[in-house]
Amino acid sequence: RNSIPIAQKIQNTSGTVTCVDLLDSALTKLQTYSKEHGVFEVIKIEKAAIENYYIQPDTYDYIVAVSSLEHVKSEEDLTNVLH
Structure with a gap:
């Protein structure tokens, strides 16, 4: 729900939007919606659990x-991924 508007804003730049989700269904829907909204080329999808995603x-x-x-064991786990 947030990736499409962000992708639309940066569409005419060299940027990309990387979307991480564990569910295949969510990633498939995102691919479909990104095509419908003309931002498919701007969005990159990654299948991973948040706590296992290396930034x-x-x-x-x-x-x-x-x-x-709400998808990690603790706030500390999320902070560790983001740092």
Whole structure:
């Protein structure tokens, strides 16, 4: 729900939106919706559990972690991934 509007905003730049989700169904829906909204080329999907997703240092300008805390064991686990 947040990735499409962000992708639309950066569509005419060299940026991309990386979306991480554990569910195949969520990623499939995102691919469908991104095609419908004309931002398929801007969105990159990654299948992973949040606590197992490695964020390479200096890779992203912004990280938006919407509805992420309820999918990890603790706030500390989420903080560890984001740092």
